[in-house]
Amino acid sequence: MATSKKTNNPNKRVVYVVSEELAKVSSLLPSNKNRSLLVHSLASSLGILVPKQKHNGQHIRLIRPNRATLKDLSVYHTRDYLDFSLNPDNHSENVQQEPNESADFGLEDDCPPFRGLDDYIFLVAGASLTGANTLKTDQADIAICWDGGRHHAQKARASGFCYVADCVLAILALRRFVPNPYDNISPAPPSKKPRIMYLDLDLHFSDSVSQAFYSTSSTNSPQVLTFSIHHAAEGFFPISPLSSLPAPGSPTFDPFSLSLPLRPGASNRTFMRIWPIVERVKNLFEPDYIVVQCGLDGLAGDPMATWNWSLEGEGSLGWCTSRVVHEWDGKKLLLGGGGYNSPNAARAWAYLTSIAMGKPLSVDTEIPDHRAFPLYGPSFTLDVPAGNMQDQNNEEYIKSVEECFEDVLFALQHRLRQSTT
Numbered sequence: 001m002a003t004s005k006k007t008n009n010p011n012k013r014v015v016y017v018v019s020e021e022l023a024k025v026s027s028l029l030p031s032n033k034n035r036s037l038l039v040h041s042l043a044s045s046l047g048i049l050v051p052k053q054k055h056n057g058q059h060i061r062l063i064r065p066n067r068a069t070l071k072d073l074s075v076y077h078t079r080d081y082l083d084f085s086l087n088p089d090n091h092s093e094n095v096q097q098e099p100n101e102s103a104d105f106g107l108e109d110d111c112p113p114f115r116g117l118d119d120y121i122f123l124v125a126g127a128s129l130t131g132a133n134t135l136k137t138d139q140a141d142i143a144i145c146w147d148g149g150r151h152h153a154q155k156a157r158a159s160g161f162c163y164v165a166d167c168v169l170a171i172l173a174l175r176r177f178v179p180n181p182y183d184n185i186s187p188a189p190p191s192k193k194p195r196i197m198y199l200d201l202d203l204h205f206s207d208s209v210s211q212a213f214y215s216t217s218s219t220n221s222p223q224v225l226t227f228s229i230h231h232a233a234e235g236f237f238p239i240s241p242l243s244s245l246p247a248p249g250s251p252t253f254d255p256f257s258l259s260l261p262l263r264p265g266a267s268n269r270t271f272m273r274i275w276p277i278v279e280r281v282k283n284l285f286e287p288d289y290i291v292v293q294c295g296l297d298g299l300a301g302d303p304m305a306t307w308n309w310s311l312e313g314e315g316s317l318g319w320c321t322s323r324v325v326h327e328w329d330g331k332k333l334l335l336g337g338g339g340y341n342s343p344n345a346a347r348a349w350a351y352l353t354s355i356a357m358g359k360p361l362s363v364d365t366e367i368p369d370h371r372a373f374p375l376y377g378p379s380f381t382l383d384v385p386a387g388n389m390q391d392q393n394n395e396e397y398i399k400s401v402e403e404c405f406e407d408v409l410f411a412l413q414h415r416l417r418q419s420t421t
């Protein structure tokens with residue numbers, strides 16, 4: 001097994017993508033009304049988002065998102081989807097449209113069109129791309145964009161509360177070869193194509209991101225590896241053949257498209273058990289960039305009520321995030337995602353921000369007095385503790401996952417060796 005040297009540098013350059021306009025427009029998202037405003041105002045009231053000052057001895061730089069251009073969005077989305085979804089005439093519920101035209105683009109049911117959708121798409125995509133670009137241009141080691149992480153949006157349609165595929169766009173931007181400005185001065189150092197690992201911690205399978213990079217070709221360039229840890233059960237959204245445990249013997253197996261489904265009640269204990277698998281995959285792949293979708297709907301207290309994951313302690317979301325940002329080589333882009341208990345989302349992402357900055361807040365930190373303070377009762381602290389749900393990921397299941405991934409790791413190693421010979 002390859003080993004990765006630790007780079008626990010406490011002075012990492014952290015950027016946080018935010019603007020008033022981004023928070024306002026993200027707060028329009030029908031599935032997460034006002035969540036963004038809550039998230040940024042809690043982080044701000046905790047003193048994390050004070051530009052040009054130090055929080056617990058650490059710096060964070062706030063950067064405004066650039067609005068994505070139509071060209072940026074067209075790198076992945078179809079022109080038809082963009083023409084329809086970006087047209088304000090299609091955003092009113094009362095507008096007369098061709099029958100089923102909205103439905104053709106997924107703009108119905110859990111993805112209704114809403115006034116401001118065009119700004120939402122331009123800004124959320126722009127925010128994640130801005131984060132990615134700060135990493136690419138070496139202005140930061142860690143970029144945080146909690147308004148991003150829309151992992152269900154498809155190339156030609158909205159899906160699962162997601163209207164724009166910012167995760168895919170960010171990965172594509174990181175993957176693109178950047179010409180060395182000194183190429184005209186010989187000898188220029190040879191440029192290596194960057195490798196990107198996408199790690200998805202949301203309760204739901206990252207269907208659109210995994211599908212975007214899935215390939216059964218045994219000769220495809222292993223530049224992007226997607227790894228989704230999620231809940232899977234019959235009928236649970238999203239339904240996709242890629243969400244099951246990998247089957248290395250199957251002709252449809254792609255060692256760069258990995259899924260680790262978990263059962264109800266997944267807790268810190270289960271994440272502690274499966275985490276070595278994630279790290280072994282990372283050690284083999286040796287990514288230059290790690291994009292982490294930090295969806296929060298697996299946390300205890302979320303209305304999804306499926307997992308029992310918590311914020312702090314070994315195996316927790318905080319623990320996993322800390323491992324990635326401080327012990328893994330490579331630059332990191334932290335994105336948001338699901339999370340339907342908005343005060344808990346604000347708690348969790350504020351805590352993860354403090355972890356990224358290298359000085360984690362105590363989860364016993366009291367919520368400061370600010371406009372949204374009453375929403376944080378009855379605890380009025382930062383913690384999102386586990387509940388009483390039973391963890392159904394028993395020893396037998398975990399062992400079957402470990403056995404499966406022994407074969408996956410073998411296949412991955414084989415493919416990586418092939419690609420370098």
Ligand SMILES: [Zn+2]
Binds near residue numbers: 337
């Ligand atoms: Zn989710």
